[in-house]
Amino acid sequence: MPTLTVWCIDKANVVTKVVDTCDEISALITPCLQYQSYFNDVDVFFPQYKPSPANTDLVVYYLATPDSVAFVLDGNADQAVPEDGGQTIWSNGGSGSAFKYCSEVRVGAGAKASARGLAKLTFHEFMHNKLKMGDGMHSKGGLAGASVDESTALTTQNAKDFGQALTKQHVQWIDGYDSL
Numbered sequence: 001m002p003t004l005t006v007w008c009i010d011k012a013n014v015v016t017k018v019v020d021t022c023d024e025i026s027a028l029i030t031p032c033l034q035y036q037s038y039f040n041d042v043d044v045f046f047p048q049y050k051p052s053p054a055n056t057d058l059v060v061y062y063l064a065t066p067d068s069v070a071f072v073l074d075g076n077a078d079q080a081v082p083e084d085g086g087q088t089i090w091s092n093g094g095s096g097s098a099f100k101y102c103s104e105v106r107v108g109a110g111a112k113a114s115a116r117g118l119a120k121l122t123f124h125e126f127m128h129n130k131l132k133m134g135d136g137m138h139s140k141g142g143l144a145g146a147s148v149d150e151s152t153a154l155t156t157q158n159a160k161d162f163g164q165a166l167t168k169q170h171v172q173w174i175d176g177y178d179s180l
């Protein structure tokens with residue numbers, strides 16, 4: 001069975017606890033896998049090169065500054081991302097072709113101090129990405145809620161919603177790698 005691959009793009013090396021962050025993201029996604037039958041495992045990488053994600057993979061850009069990468073893809077995105085905040089958009093980049101998805105998290109003091117907190121912010125953005133939902137998702141609560149920190153719990157509903165969406169082919173925009 002296939003493995004779901006998560007690519008954490010951190011060109012600025014702003015994430016201080018890389019191994020812990022990988023473990024924490026895996027620990028959040030693993031309980032979601034039971035709600036689908038395609039993936040049996042998840043791998044999380046911090047590649048030191050521009051990856052070529054599969055159509056079902058997930059990508060997150062970690063920002064060291066407020067400057068949004070998503071804004072490069074689509075000017076409707078917020079240009080500035082607050083510390084320990086994130087943003088996810090989908091856009092055809094004005095080309096008329098299929099949507100590409102972009103999730104980003106700005107690594108602030110909280111995310112530097114807590115790999116679990118960073119993983120939960122990342123998971124929240126991945127929920128926006130796979131569910132293709134904007135702020136309306138926040139009413140679902142838990143890690144889908146508007147405010148996420150290291151103590152926010154993954155609810156059974158979160159795991160089910162995310163797990164059932166994992167096989168969607170939401171192609172991740174990877175050219176943001178060149179803009180970081």
Ligand SMILES: [Zn+2]
Binds near residue numbers: 124128145146
């Ligand atoms: Zn949100």
